[in-house]
Amino acid sequence: MQIDRRAQILMVAIFLAVILAPGLIQAVFELRDGEWPRALDVFLRPPTAQNLHAYERSLEETSLVIKQLRPGMQYFQWRFLADAGEKAVVGRDGWLFYRPSVRYLVEGQTGAPEDDSTDPLLAIRSFRDQLGARQIRLLLVPVPDKESIYPEMLAGRAEGAGIVVCERTRLLLDRLEQSGIEYVDLFEVFRRARQQESRSDPGRLYLAQDSHWSPEGVRAATVAVARRVLDAGTIVRGNHAYTERPVTVRRQGDLVQMLRVPQIERALEPESVTCSQVIEAGEGMPYRDATDSEVLILGDSFLRIYEQDEPESAGFISHLARELGRPLTSIVNDGGASTLVRQALAGRPALLKNKRLVIWEFAEREIRFGIEGWKIVPLVRPGTTSR
Amino acid sequence: MVFTTHLFLFYFLPTFLILYYAMPFRSRTALIAAGSYLFYGWANPFWPLLMFASSGVDYLCGLGLLRLSGLPRDGGLPPILPKDQPRSRAQRALLIGSIASNMALLAFFKYSGFAVENLNALSEILGMGTDLVPALKVALPVGISFYTFKSMSYAIDVYLGDARPMVNFVDFCCFEAFFPDLVAGPIVRYGAIEQQMRERSHTADKFARGVVFFAMGMAKKILIANPLAQVADAAFRAGGLHWYDAWYGIVGYAFQIYFDFSGYSDMAVGLALMMGFVLIRNFDSPYQAESITDFWRRWHFSLSTWLRDYLYIPLGGNRRGPVRTYVNLMLVMLIGGLWHGASWNFVIWGAIHGGMLAFERMQGKQGPSARLPGGYRVAITFGVVCLSWVFFRAETLPQAAGYLASLFGLARTTLASDAVAAAMYTPYHLVIMTTAGALVWASPGSWAFSRRITWARAGYAGVLLLLSAAFMWTQSENPFIYFQF
Incomplete structure (x- = not known):
């Protein structure tokens, strides 16, 4: 019985230590730094649901104990249980996948859009019509998610299955076709490209630790898009001369960075990526956009990678410009290709001046998970003011 | 506020307990x-x-x-x-x-x-x-x-x-x-x-037992139910599944809801004990039940006894002949289903349980299932419970029908059906599924475990508490399933 009693006291002591320590440590450190203890902030604002949630979030986000312990736990889960947490899914041979894209693929076998604000077609059709009224042609470039092109690296069961076009994506592509909206089918482009890959070395089109395409993927896509543009005759090849220069960069994949666990970042070697930087032939300077171009390109981080990131001027925009022989105008919004990038364009109506073609790139997962959904964005004519 | 949040555990609870005992x-x-x-x-x-x-x-x-x-x-x-x-x-x-x-x-x-x-x-x-x-x-x-x-x-x-x-x-x-x-x-x-x-008394014994309950409940929720939610979510959100994936998914959900709900009950009992209150027991290894009748003696006692005392008995219970008894059982379970939520899925879930209770009552103690070995009876009961969970978990009736089709190999599968494996069969999920199975069928419940606190049990509960807190910080907020009811 005496043993039980001491065990009880130990139990209570452990419990009290566990529940008291994080708050006390936080308060001590905040006072030491001359700050007002954040825990008392709750008394400073009216107790609305919004303020209470913000307070709760701030306690968590600034907690020193969480900051110290969470990375260790995440590393443990990743190292011993192959669990990369809420942002990523661990695939085969060190590949990582973006969890929302995996969800998109797995859950994309059924389901039309839930309502009008989530229906890409309505927003796309409206955009196409508004551009059409200005004599501007629209060309869509839905970029397949990595999971769709390399499903076997996600789950061994899909070995030999080839690429996957999930039902939701297929449905949108069919509806685009029925509505007469032009798009470049990169699924087909990448399917053909994959057939030329060796079985022992898959993964030329996408990076292993990143959610984006590789320089090879960029090149395959730009060639296909440029061919489509030139074949349609809206734009003819320009005479702006560009050359290329190989540049090798070491990239820590965005999926690794999203985990925000230094131990995992240290454990995973950055990928070595050889890019082809596009150079202005005359000046010898890296490619630069031109706002008076006849071609405007809108898109998300698939446009940003290698272009605004290291080594710069080696991404989709530069390579498309080289293929078309003319500089382009571009607007890039990370993760915001569904609505935000069009809102950015609506805020800068002058950019549509002189344009004859708008190329709109968006990642496949945006079809369902686009930030702000797929809102209809009215474009303002240059010279008028928007309210 | 949710028990398994930073705010509750590290701010609300300690402040409350300090004030309470002062x-x-x-x-x-x-x-x-x-x-x-x-x-x-x-x-x-x-x-x-x-x-x-x-x-x-x-x-x-x-x-x-x-x-x-x-x-x-x-x-x-x-x-x-x-x-x-x-x-x-x-x-x-x-x-x-x-x-x-x-x-x-x-x-x-x-x-x-x-x-x-x-x-x-x-x-x-x-x-x-x-x-x-x-x-x-x-x-x-x-x-x-x-x-x-x-x-x-x-x-x-x-x-x-x-x-x-x-x-x-x-x-x-x-x-x-x-x-x-x-x-x-x-x-x-x-x-x-x-x-x-x-x-009511406030003793170290009660408080310590409350801590053990709380630690076990938190571990059930954080270490088991939350990871299994990923399995169940992936399975239910996928359009068409191979039959084996569908069964894996529904068993994952069966474990998730048990550990989630009984975890909450354990935490509630534990917190009450810290304040000197002794609450009633709500679960008793329900998946070890040998019939649906037995299941309802082990699952969510507090609701089943409430419905029995305030609905079934006033309706006449079993005192008005067999047919009226079956009708009463069905009626009570239909209302029990609706109590969970306003949707036809819950009505069907209640109807399955009501129908099974009436069927077992009709069979009596000498029915064919009574002649089966105990293990078979447990497996059959668990299978029926899992099938009923399909209606409980699915968001719509068509989704439930689609999932049932998957369970019986009738769903249209695509290449994407294979990709679901990546979200369901990670080493993490396999470890948790195995542990959950072992706990469900081969371990004593929280009540038996906390009855006598030895050094070993205190240590075990302490480790569970620390692990749960640490894992909690790696998870996003994941409310208890029964919050929606």
Whole structure:
């Protein structure tokens, strides 16, 4: 019985230590730094649901104990249980996948859009019509998610299955076709490209630790898009001369960075990526956009990678410009290709001046998970003011 | 507020416990009431007002029943209404008023949308358009089904003479809003806690046992239920699954809901023990049940006994012949299904259980299943429970039908069906599934475990507590499943 009693006291002591320590440590450190203890902030604002949630979030986000312990736990889960947490899914041979894209693929076998604000077609059709009224042609470039092109690296069961076009994506592509909206089918482009890959070395089109395409993927896509543009005759090849220069960069994949666990970042070697930087032939300077171009390109981080990131001027925009022989105008919004990038364009109506073609790139997962959904964005004519 | 959050665990709970033990006994009840309203109002400051109004009606009903009885005080305490004394018409009206007010609350917040939806569907069939009644968008207050049932039990127990009316409104608010069991039970009946409101002991033994319960409940939720939610979510959100993936997914959900709900109950029991209250047991290894009848003796006791005592028995129970018994069983389970949520899925879930209870009653103790070895009976029962969970988990009826098709190999599968493996069969999920299976079928429950705290058990519970807290920080907020009810 005496043993039980001491065990009880130990139990209570452990419990009290566990529940008291994080708050006390936080308060001590905040006072030491001359700050007002954040825990008392709750008394400073009216107790609305919004303020209470913000307070709760701030306690968590600034907690020193969480900051110290969470990375260790995440590393443990990743190292011993192959669990990369809420942002990523661990695939085969060190590949990582973006969890929302995996969800998109797995859950994309059924389901039309839930309502009008989530229906890409309505927003796309409206955009196409508004551009059409200005004599501007629209060309869509839905970029397949990595999971769709390399499903076997996600789950061994899909070995030999080839690429996957999930039902939701297929449905949108069919509806685009029925509505007469032009798009470049990169699924087909990448399917053909994959057939030329060796079985022992898959993964030329996408990076292993990143959610984006590789320089090879960029090149395959730009060639296909440029061919489509030139074949349609809206734009003819320009005479702006560009050359290329190989540049090798070491990239820590965005999926690794999203985990925000230094131990995992240290454990995973950055990928070595050889890019082809596009150079202005005359000046010898890296490619630069031109706002008076006849071609405007809108898109998300698939446009940003290698272009605004290291080594710069080696991404989709530069390579498309080289293929078309003319500089382009571009607007890039990370993760915001569904609505935000069009809102950015609506805020800068002058950019549509002189344009004859708008190329709109968006990642496949945006079809369902686009930030702000797929809102209809009215474009303002240059010279008028928007309210 | 949710038990498994940084705010509750590291700020609310320690502050509350310090204040609680610093106060004299009489003030502790008021502190619990105030703390409970704060706890409940955190998500939506409007909800405590609603609960306060509901408490007010039932409290006044209790007082009215007492005054109308004309009985003198019983040694300083309000008297219990004699069971053998007939109730007056006014007393009956008071009881009906209390029940009606609670049912009206539920009807408005929980069932009005469902009713409108069905009325409009019916009007469409009859060619009267789809908008016969405008749709109501009412936010469902968390835990409303729990506290209205709790509140009703007070009025009924007082009326039937099973409990003493409460004259102190603060005590009544404490009973009604008691934060450990407020949002997901167990549904504590007034009669079971009445005595403890007036006197209860606070001992190291009780507190330590409360800590063990809390640690085990937290581990069930954080270490098992939350990871298994990923398995169940992936399975249910996928359009078409291979039959083996579908079974894996539904077993994952069966484990998830058990560990989630029993974890909450354990935490509630643990927190109550820290305040000196002893709550009722809500689970007893339900997946070890050998029949559906047995399952309902082990799963969510507090609801099944509530329905038995306040619905099944007043309907006549088994006293009016076999056919009426089957009808009563079915009726009670249909209402039990609707109690969980306003959707046809829950009605079907209740119908499956009601039908099985009636079927087993019809078979009697000598039925064919009784001749099977125990292991087979457990497996069959678990299979039936899993099939019923499909309706419980699916968001719509077509989704449930699609999932059932997957379970029986009738669904159309695509290449994407293979990709689901990446979200369901990680080493993490496999470890958790195996552990969950072992705990479900081969380990003692929290009640047996916490009965005697040895060094080893204290150490085990301490490790669980630390691990749970650490894993909690790696997970995003994941509310308990029963919060939605």
